[in-house]
Amino acid sequence: MAKKSIKLSSTSKNNIVTYAILAAIFIFVEVWTATGNISSLFKGLLVPLCTYAILAVSLNLVVGILGDLSLGHAGFMCVGAYTGAFFSVLFKNSEGPEWLRFVIALLLGGIVAGIFGLLIAIPVLRLKGDYLAIVTLAFGEIIKNIVNLLYVGVDSKGLHISLTNSANLNLEPDGRMIIKGALGITGTPNDSNFVVGFILLVITVIVSLNLINSRTGRAVMSIRDNRIAAQSIGINIAKYKLIIFTISAFFAGIAGVLYAHNINSLTATTKNFGYNMSIMILVFVVLGGIGSTRGSFIAAMILTALPEMLRSVGDYRMLIYALLLIIMMIANNNEKIRSFEKRISLKKLIKTKKENRGGNV
């Protein structure tokens, strides 16, 4: 008689492991902070850690689940960051609880970024592969370019927007500028902290995992695996692509809001919202294993924390990233290495042993 136990499907087991890892990370950091052993360097890293993890998990939806290479993820982050920071600065001195303002800022940043994701996904529907990658890259650069030229001010008459210079805003004497072109937004309240960031990460992971294991997720993965076959069995490719792009952009926007409320002055440079950042997030997703939610955030956290721990190799870190990226890709596509991996994989070993035992009885 076989022992009766609660049987979990492999996906549930997998998800439990993911949540357990998240819980372990949270407890570890909280204990570390509580005992006071944490260095100030690491304290400063906690929010970026969550930001990058959210970005990686959300990009994984597009790259890993939908199978489209998006190089404009930092653009959505930029939209979210500016929207959220704008809202917070606008209502900085108004009454009402601070947490409510931050929650609204987060939602607003996410929604506006999501709308951008939808707008970008519509033209992108017609494209695939390399063309899609280059168009998302172009969109990201356009967003960064425009944000750098954006001047927004507020006075008693309402909002004034200009794309040329601050003088064109025609502000009343009592008015104040909020977005100052290339100088960005200053004086954003520091609402972000590790707990909030971590809650957002957990929400992102929950949404991501549930989406992947839903009917929608399976439809999206069928598009990834064979677009034409998916279409022929009646899957609406346009609909699912729009869904994924919008959700992914929404979370990138939220990560942006988190990022903006962790720093004092927000500017859009190549480093934070440009093509480099998009690539960086892509590196997290690829090194974490394309399609793996768990891998995405673990890789993002390790690769953000590691260079800070190894300050001495700081200059070489990007070089090492680049090499890792190339080696991973070549190794993943090498027949010999693949078969070697299969032979040494632990799971396979256990399985074959079990099978052998089963055969003897």
Next chain:
Amino acid sequence: MEFLSYIVSGISLGSIYALIALGYTMVYGIAKMLNFAHGDIIMVGAFTVFTISTTFGLPPIVGIIGSVIICTVLGVTIEKVAYKPLRQASSLAVLITAIGISYFLQNAALLIFGSGTKSFTSVVNIPMIKLFDGQLTISGETIATIVVSVIIMIALTLFINHTKPGKAMLAVSEDRDAAQLMGINVNTTISVTFAIGSALAAVAGTLLCSAYPALSPTTGAMPGIKAFTAAVFGGIGSVPGAMIGGILLGIIENLSKGYISTQFSDAIVFAVLIIVLLVKPTGLMGKKINEKV
């Protein structure tokens, strides 16, 4: 007159884009991959000229020849080491590898030369021309760029259409398997393509930095992406398309700089890319490929 000067400088910038775009389009046509690292080969080429002529003080012509040789070797090596093992892999894997190479080159240059911007000494030694009583001035760099680009484009067209390796390239881009059956060595042909593309990138890098003398490890990234835009604009895979696309894009960029806004010019160039891909995804001269199941 203002308009004419924008057009002339646009053609000059566009010729540089065209030279870079040729590298993209040939590699795309033959290896069916987007060589993202192409823009950074421009940067390597410019740094080589800078090192040879400014640091070692040798004549510019030595610098240019050295740069062409180094870029050619680099291009072929990259293909052999990184892209060849991925011939059968998905396009996502190849693209990510290319991005890795691009990052590698940028950061290697950053470690060797530092992040500061170097002032590139122009290799062109032609006086500027003044036309219409000095209302229109054309710099020596502009003339040199246009002349060199025209010569290269004619030579390349002759090479592709009238020599054996050139015809082999056409055959491989048409149908790789059939070309192999006809006795064409596909690997050699792909190497030749990368060699030509990288040599053109070296020339383009030298011309680019002569006209706009600021050199840094990220110099190649933006022209690289814009040249790719040009290649897509002209129809990727098509050699005349890359030339026309490059020149048109250069003119569009300079006109928008002149009449709309300097800061907006990048956004406009990318908007052109998006519009072209939406209206005519095959570009101006590209062929439509039907998808087979």
